[in-house]
Every structure is written in structure tokens, then in C-alpha cells.
Amino acid sequence: MRMPALTRLSSGGRDAIWEKEVLPPTSPDATKIEVNIKASLYRPFLLTSFIVAVVIMAALLWPFRHAMVIALVLATLVHPLRKKLPLSLRNRRILSATLLTILTVLFVLLPFCAALSLLTIEAIAFSQTAVTWFQSGGLNDVVVWVQHLHLPAWMMGYLDLSSIDLKEIKSWVYSPGEKLDCCSFGPARASLAI
Numbered sequence: 001m002r003m004p005a006l007t008r009l010s011s012g013g014r015d016a017i018w019e020k021e022v023l024p025p026t027s028p029d030a031t032k033i034e035v036n037i038k039a040s041l042y043r044p045f046l047l048t049s050f051i052v053a054v055v056i057m058a059a060l061l062w063p064f065r066h067a068m069v070i071a072l073v074l075a076t077l078v079h080p081l082r083k084k085l086p087l088s089l090r091n092r093r094i095l096s097a098t099l100l101t102i103l104t105v106l107f108v109l110l111p112f113c114a115a116l117s118l119l120t121i122e123a124i125a126f127s128q129t130a131v132t133w134f135q136s137g138g139l140n141d142v143v144v145w146v147q148h149l150h151l152p153a154w155m156m157g158y159l160d161l162s163s164i165d166l167k168e169i170k171s172w173v174y175s176p177g178e179k180l181d182c183c184s185f186g187p188a189r190a191s192l193a194i
Contacts, residue, residue, distance in 0.1 A: 078104055139169060 061068065078100065085096040133139075 074104065074108070134169075 081103070082096075082100055085100055086093055089096050089099075
């Protein structure tokens with residue numbers, strides 16, 4: 001049952017009286033209005049849920065961004081080989097997948113091992129150079145050089161060199177790893193400990 005109600009609306013400076021139907025909550029037309037309201041809220045709710053899910057996924061994956069970029073580059077580089085390798089192996093998919101995995105591991109591990117080897121060689125050379133520099137009095141030369149600089153008085157307050165104990169620094173350099181409780185690398189440590 002529909003109940004008419006009068007509503008005043010202003011239109012262009014003139015007052016008009018419009019008859020509006022007020023539906024009781026149990027009528028079928030009222031259910032359609034509720035469904036329309038639910039339908040009108042569905043898309044914004046879905047969009048908000050999607051944005052929240054994307055933000056949560058981004059927060060979870062943010063620590064792995066570098067690994068994901070490397071994986072993307074690697075997948076892009078390997079994709080043509082993945083397409084051509086099964087054709088050359090007469091559609092043996094397991095064999096081509098195994099071969100591609102081995103090639104990919106070698107493609108990643110060999111440069112990594114080469115870089116690690118170069119870094120190790122450079123670290124050993126740097127430590128030997130540092131020991132030689134300390135033995136030849138390089139640290140004393142630096143202290144004397146800083147003392148003879150013509151710096152403003154306020155800056156000299158920051159460069160108080162009287163608290164530097166050169167013997168302690170030399171003993172720390174000559175015996176690497178002992179005070180730090182680091183693992184030693186055999187001959188490299190023997191050549192550094194003088």
C-alpha cells in the first residue's frame with residue numbers, strides 16, 4: 001500500500017509542491033530500492049577492497065623487490081631459449097626443462113663465483129697494503145699532516161688528535177680478527193699477522 005506524502009522543492013525561485021510516494025518497508029518496491037542501494041555500494045566496496053589488497057601485497061613483497069627484478073630480467077633473457085629448446089630436443093619437455101635449469105644455474109653461479117673470487121683477491125691485497133702502510137709509518141704521517149693544517153679554531157676542536165693511541169691502532173691492524181672473533185682464512189691470516 002502506497003502512502004502519498006507532500007514534499008516542497010524549490011525550482012528556479014518558485015516553490016512547487018510535488019507528490020512523492022513513501023513506500024512501507026515490507027513492500028516489494030522497497031526491496032528493490034534496498035537492492036539498488038546495495039548495488040550502488042558494491043563497486044566502491046570492491047574498488048576499496050582491491051586497493052587495500054594491492055597495498056598489503058606491496059608491503060609484503062617490498063623486501064623482495066630486488067630479487068623480483070632479477071627474476072624478471074632472468075625470465076626475459078631465458079624465454080627465447082625456453083621456446084626453442086623443446087623443439088630441438090624433439091619435444092622432450094622434461095629434458096629441456098632440466099637442461100634449461102642447469103644452464104640458468106650456471107649462468108647465475110659462474111659470474112657470482114668469479115665476482116666473489118675477485119673481491120677476495122682485492123680484500124687480501126688491500127689488507128696487505130694497509131699493513132705495509134702502517135709499518136712504514138703512514139698513520140704517523142697522517143697525524144702530522146692534520147696537525148699542520150691551517151684550519152679554523154672551531155674545527156681544530158673536533159680534530160683532537162691527543163686521544164689517538166697509535167700503538168693500539170697498529171696492534172689492531174696487525175692482528176685481524178682476534179678482537180672481532182671472526183673466522184680466519186688460513187694462509188691469508190698468517191700473511192697478515194706480523
